[in-house]
Amino acid sequence: MIKETIGMIFIYIGIGFDFFGVLGLVRLPDVYNRLQAATKCVTFGSAGIMFGVFILNGFNSFGFKALLGIAFIFLTSPVAAHVIARAAHRSGVPLAKQTVVDDYAKDNDLKDL
Amino acid sequence: MKIEMKSRIVVFVLAYLVWLALTHIGDIQEVIAGFIISIVVALIAGKFFITTKKQKGTVRRIIAAVIYIFKFLWEMIKANFHVAYIVIHPMLPIKPGIVKIRTRLSKDSAITILTNSITLTPGTLTVDLNPDKKEIYVHCIDVISADVEENTRNIGNRFESILTEVFE
Structure with a gap:
Protein backbone atom coordinates (compact mmCIF):
# COMPACT_ATOMS: atom_id res chain seq x y z
CA MET A 1 0.00 0.00 0.00
CA ILE A 2 2.77 2.46 0.99
CA LYS A 3 4.89 1.15 -1.86
CA GLU A 4 2.10 1.87 -4.33
CA THR A 5 1.57 5.37 -2.96
CA ILE A 6 5.26 6.26 -3.22
CA GLY A 7 5.47 4.78 -6.72
CA MET A 8 2.44 6.74 -7.88
CA ILE A 9 3.88 9.96 -6.37
CA PHE A 10 7.06 9.49 -8.40
CA ILE A 11 5.04 8.83 -11.55
CA TYR A 12 2.96 11.98 -11.03
CA ILE A 13 6.09 14.10 -10.40
CA GLY A 14 7.54 12.71 -13.63
CA ILE A 15 4.38 13.49 -15.57
CA GLY A 16 4.40 17.04 -14.15
CA PHE A 17 7.95 17.75 -15.30
CA ASP A 18 7.26 16.17 -18.68
CA PHE A 19 4.35 18.62 -18.98
CA PHE A 20 6.67 21.59 -18.24
CA GLY A 21 9.10 20.30 -20.86
CA VAL A 22 6.36 20.14 -23.49
CA LEU A 23 5.12 23.61 -22.49
CA GLY A 24 8.69 24.85 -22.97
CA LEU A 25 8.80 23.29 -26.43
CA VAL A 26 5.72 25.31 -27.38
CA ARG A 27 6.53 28.64 -25.71
CA LEU A 28 10.30 29.19 -26.07
CA PRO A 29 11.48 31.04 -29.19
CA ASP A 30 14.23 29.10 -31.02
CA VAL A 31 15.59 25.58 -31.39
CA TYR A 32 18.36 26.00 -28.79
CA ASN A 33 16.08 27.24 -26.01
CA ARG A 34 13.57 24.56 -26.87
CA LEU A 35 16.30 21.94 -26.59
CA GLN A 36 17.10 23.22 -23.10
CA ALA A 37 13.53 22.68 -21.94
CA ALA A 38 13.18 19.39 -23.77
CA THR A 39 16.45 17.90 -22.51
CA LYS A 40 16.28 18.84 -18.84
CA CYS A 41 12.60 18.40 -18.07
CA VAL A 42 11.95 15.39 -20.26
CA THR A 43 15.04 13.57 -18.96
CA PHE A 44 14.07 14.16 -15.34
CA GLY A 45 10.37 13.51 -15.96
CA SER A 46 10.94 10.24 -17.79
CA ALA A 47 13.41 9.16 -15.12
CA GLY A 48 10.78 9.91 -12.47
CA ILE A 49 8.16 7.85 -14.28
CA MET A 50 10.54 4.92 -14.67
CA PHE A 51 11.64 5.12 -11.03
CA GLY A 52 7.98 4.99 -10.02
CA VAL A 53 7.51 1.91 -12.18
CA PHE A 54 10.57 0.36 -10.52
CA ILE A 55 9.14 1.01 -7.04
CA LEU A 56 5.77 -0.45 -8.02
CA ASN A 57 7.34 -3.61 -9.44
CA GLY A 58 10.36 -4.20 -7.22
CA PHE A 59 13.40 -6.24 -8.22
CA ASN A 60 11.93 -8.39 -10.97
CA SER A 61 12.85 -8.25 -14.65
CA PHE A 62 10.32 -5.46 -15.26
CA GLY A 63 11.81 -3.24 -12.55
CA PHE A 64 15.35 -3.88 -13.82
CA LYS A 65 14.31 -2.75 -17.28
CA ALA A 66 13.02 0.50 -15.80
CA LEU A 67 16.30 1.08 -13.92
CA LEU A 68 18.36 0.41 -17.03
CA GLY A 69 16.08 2.78 -18.93
CA ILE A 70 16.94 5.55 -16.44
CA ALA A 71 20.67 4.91 -16.89
CA PHE A 72 20.44 4.96 -20.69
CA ILE A 73 18.27 8.10 -20.77
CA PHE A 74 20.77 9.94 -18.56
CA LEU A 75 23.63 8.89 -20.84
CA THR A 76 22.02 9.47 -24.24
CA SER A 77 19.76 12.49 -23.91
CA PRO A 78 22.52 15.12 -23.34
CA VAL A 79 24.50 13.68 -26.23
CA ALA A 80 21.46 13.89 -28.50
CA ALA A 81 20.84 17.50 -27.44
CA HIS A 82 24.48 18.39 -28.14
CA VAL A 83 24.40 16.82 -31.60
CA ILE A 84 21.10 18.49 -32.54
CA ALA A 85 22.29 21.91 -31.35
CA ARG A 86 25.63 21.57 -33.16
CA ALA A 87 24.00 20.40 -36.39
CA ALA A 88 21.42 23.20 -36.22
CA HIS A 89 24.12 25.83 -35.71
CA ARG A 90 26.34 24.49 -38.46
CA SER A 91 23.51 24.35 -40.98
CA GLY A 92 22.64 27.96 -40.21
CA VAL A 93 19.50 27.84 -38.09
CA PRO A 94 19.22 31.43 -36.75
CA LEU A 95 19.16 32.19 -33.04
CA ALA A 96 16.21 33.98 -31.48
CA LYS A 97 16.11 37.77 -31.71
CA GLN A 98 16.59 38.13 -27.93
CA THR A 99 20.07 36.56 -28.26
CA VAL A 100 22.80 38.75 -26.77
CA VAL A 101 26.07 36.94 -27.63
CA ASP A 102 27.21 34.17 -29.99
CA ASP A 103 30.84 33.17 -29.50
CA TYR A 104 30.41 29.99 -31.52
CA ALA A 105 29.64 31.84 -34.77
CA LYS A 106 32.61 34.15 -34.12
CA ASP A 107 35.07 31.27 -33.89
CA ASN A 108 33.39 28.96 -36.36
CA ASP A 109 34.89 30.61 -39.48
CA LEU A 110 38.26 29.13 -38.61
CA LYS A 111 37.05 25.55 -38.83
CA ASP A 112 36.51 23.49 -41.94
CA LEU A 113 33.03 22.17 -42.80
CA MET B 1 47.95 -4.72 -26.20
CA LYS B 2 47.50 -5.75 -22.59
CA ILE B 3 45.10 -2.90 -21.89
CA GLU B 4 43.09 -3.68 -25.01
CA MET B 5 42.55 -7.28 -23.92
CA LYS B 6 41.50 -6.19 -20.42
CA SER B 7 39.11 -3.65 -21.91
CA ARG B 8 37.48 -6.32 -24.10
CA ILE B 9 36.98 -8.64 -21.13
CA VAL B 10 35.39 -5.86 -19.04
CA VAL B 11 33.05 -4.95 -21.90
CA PHE B 12 32.09 -8.62 -22.34
CA VAL B 13 31.24 -9.03 -18.65
CA LEU B 14 29.23 -5.78 -18.53
CA ALA B 15 27.30 -6.58 -21.72
CA TYR B 16 26.49 -10.08 -20.48
CA LEU B 17 25.28 -8.80 -17.09
CA VAL B 18 23.03 -6.21 -18.76
CA TRP B 19 21.66 -8.91 -21.06
CA LEU B 20 20.91 -11.20 -18.12
CA ALA B 21 19.22 -8.37 -16.25
CA LEU B 22 17.05 -7.57 -19.26
CA THR B 23 15.89 -11.13 -20.02
CA HIS B 24 14.51 -13.99 -17.98
CA ILE B 25 17.45 -15.99 -16.69
CA GLY B 26 15.39 -19.21 -16.58
CA ASP B 27 15.46 -19.74 -20.33
CA ILE B 28 18.65 -21.49 -21.59
CA GLN B 29 18.28 -20.10 -25.15
CA GLU B 30 18.44 -16.52 -23.86
CA VAL B 31 21.57 -17.29 -21.84
CA ILE B 32 23.40 -18.81 -24.83
CA ALA B 33 22.30 -16.05 -27.23
CA GLY B 34 23.44 -13.42 -24.74
CA PHE B 35 26.84 -15.10 -24.45
CA ILE B 36 27.38 -15.09 -28.22
CA ILE B 37 26.15 -11.50 -28.67
CA SER B 38 28.33 -10.25 -25.80
CA ILE B 39 31.40 -11.82 -27.46
CA VAL B 40 30.53 -10.11 -30.76
CA VAL B 41 30.05 -6.75 -29.00
CA ALA B 42 33.36 -7.13 -27.13
CA LEU B 43 35.20 -7.95 -30.38
CA ILE B 44 33.74 -5.02 -32.32
CA ALA B 45 33.61 -2.21 -29.76
CA GLY B 46 35.57 -3.56 -26.79
CA LYS B 47 38.80 -1.64 -27.17
CA PHE B 48 37.34 1.81 -26.53
CA PHE B 49 36.22 1.20 -22.97
CA ILE B 50 39.49 1.34 -21.03
CA THR B 51 42.30 3.35 -22.58
CA THR B 52 44.57 4.20 -19.65
CA LYS B 53 46.54 2.25 -17.09
CA LYS B 54 45.25 1.54 -13.62
CA GLN B 55 45.31 4.54 -11.31
CA LYS B 56 46.04 4.78 -7.61
CA GLY B 57 43.62 5.76 -4.88
Missing part, protein backbone atom coordinates in the same frame (compact mmCIF):
# COMPACT_ATOMS: atom_id res chain seq x y z
CA THR B 58 40.61 3.71 -5.96
CA VAL B 59 38.71 4.20 -2.68
CA ARG B 60 39.17 7.96 -2.75
CA ARG B 61 38.02 8.10 -6.36
CA ILE B 62 34.91 6.03 -5.64
CA ILE B 63 33.98 8.34 -2.74
CA ALA B 64 34.46 11.35 -5.02
CA ALA B 65 32.24 9.69 -7.65
CA VAL B 66 29.44 9.12 -5.13
CA ILE B 67 29.66 12.76 -3.96
CA TYR B 68 29.57 13.81 -7.60
CA ILE B 69 26.40 11.79 -8.26
CA PHE B 70 24.52 13.43 -5.37
CA LYS B 71 25.74 16.90 -6.34
CA PHE B 72 24.66 16.23 -9.91
CA LEU B 73 21.17 15.07 -8.85
CA TRP B 74 20.72 18.21 -6.74
CA GLU B 75 21.80 20.48 -9.62
CA MET B 76 19.46 18.57 -11.91
CA ILE B 77 16.44 19.12 -9.63
CA LYS B 78 17.34 22.83 -9.47
CA ALA B 79 17.56 22.88 -13.27
CA ASN B 80 14.08 21.45 -13.61
CA PHE B 81 12.51 24.04 -11.31
CA HIS B 82 14.45 26.76 -13.15
CA VAL B 83 13.03 25.69 -16.53
CA ALA B 84 9.56 25.27 -15.05
CA TYR B 85 9.72 28.82 -13.65
CA ILE B 86 10.79 30.29 -17.00
CA VAL B 87 8.14 28.38 -18.92
CA ILE B 88 5.28 29.33 -16.60
CA HIS B 89 6.32 33.02 -16.29
CA PRO B 90 4.01 35.08 -18.55
CA MET B 91 6.82 37.40 -19.76
CA LEU B 92 9.23 34.53 -20.62
CA PRO B 93 12.32 36.07 -18.89
CA ILE B 94 15.14 34.80 -21.13
CA LYS B 95 18.36 36.36 -22.41
CA PRO B 96 19.89 33.55 -24.50
CA GLY B 97 23.33 33.38 -26.07
CA ILE B 98 26.27 31.09 -26.78
CA VAL B 99 29.32 31.67 -24.58
CA LYS B 100 32.70 30.02 -24.31
CA ILE B 101 34.21 28.40 -21.21
CA ARG B 102 37.60 26.83 -20.57
CA THR B 103 38.28 23.47 -18.99
CA ARG B 104 41.35 22.02 -17.29
CA LEU B 105 40.31 18.39 -17.80
CA SER B 106 42.33 16.40 -20.32
CA LYS B 107 40.83 12.91 -20.52
CA ASP B 108 38.10 12.15 -23.04
CA SER B 109 35.88 10.41 -20.49
CA ALA B 110 36.16 13.28 -18.01
CA ILE B 111 35.30 15.88 -20.67
CA THR B 112 32.34 13.78 -21.83
CA ILE B 113 30.92 13.62 -18.31
CA LEU B 114 31.56 17.34 -17.75
CA THR B 115 29.72 18.31 -20.95
CA ASN B 116 26.81 15.97 -20.21
CA SER B 117 26.55 17.45 -16.70
CA ILE B 118 26.57 20.98 -18.13
CA THR B 119 23.69 20.06 -20.44
CA LEU B 120 21.59 18.71 -17.57
CA THR B 121 22.21 21.59 -15.12
CA PRO B 122 20.39 24.95 -14.84
CA GLY B 123 20.16 27.10 -17.94
CA THR B 124 23.04 25.65 -19.94
CA LEU B 125 23.41 23.39 -22.97
CA THR B 126 26.67 22.20 -24.51
CA VAL B 127 26.81 23.00 -28.22
CA ASP B 128 30.32 22.01 -29.23
CA LEU B 129 33.82 21.58 -27.94
CA ASN B 130 37.22 22.41 -29.16
CA PRO B 131 39.51 19.66 -27.86
CA ASP B 132 42.85 21.10 -28.96
CA LYS B 133 42.20 24.43 -27.25
CA LYS B 134 40.20 22.98 -24.35
CA GLU B 135 37.22 25.24 -24.81
CA ILE B 136 33.54 24.36 -24.57
CA TYR B 137 30.79 26.34 -26.28
CA VAL B 138 27.75 26.55 -24.03
CA HIS B 139 24.30 27.87 -24.88
CA CYS B 140 22.94 29.77 -21.88
CA ILE B 141 19.27 30.56 -21.46
CA ASP B 142 20.23 33.53 -19.25
CA VAL B 143 23.62 35.04 -20.13
CA ILE B 144 25.34 36.69 -17.16
CA SER B 145 28.43 38.09 -18.87
CA ALA B 146 30.41 37.77 -22.09
CA ASP B 147 33.71 37.23 -20.28
CA VAL B 148 35.32 33.79 -20.66
CA GLU B 149 36.83 33.67 -17.17
CA GLU B 150 33.66 34.68 -15.38
CA ASN B 151 31.58 32.17 -17.33
CA THR B 152 34.12 29.47 -16.53
CA ARG B 153 33.70 30.25 -12.84
CA ASN B 154 29.91 30.22 -13.04
CA ILE B 155 29.32 27.21 -15.28
CA GLY B 156 32.28 24.86 -15.34
CA ASN B 157 33.79 25.03 -11.87
CA ARG B 158 30.78 23.48 -10.12
CA PHE B 159 31.78 20.07 -11.45
CA GLU B 160 35.34 20.51 -12.60
CA SER B 161 37.01 20.30 -9.20
CA ILE B 162 35.20 17.12 -8.22
CA LEU B 163 35.69 15.53 -11.64
CA THR B 164 39.41 16.25 -11.29
CA GLU B 165 39.29 14.19 -8.07
CA VAL B 166 37.49 11.34 -9.83
CA PHE B 167 39.48 11.10 -13.04
CA GLU B 168 43.01 12.38 -12.57
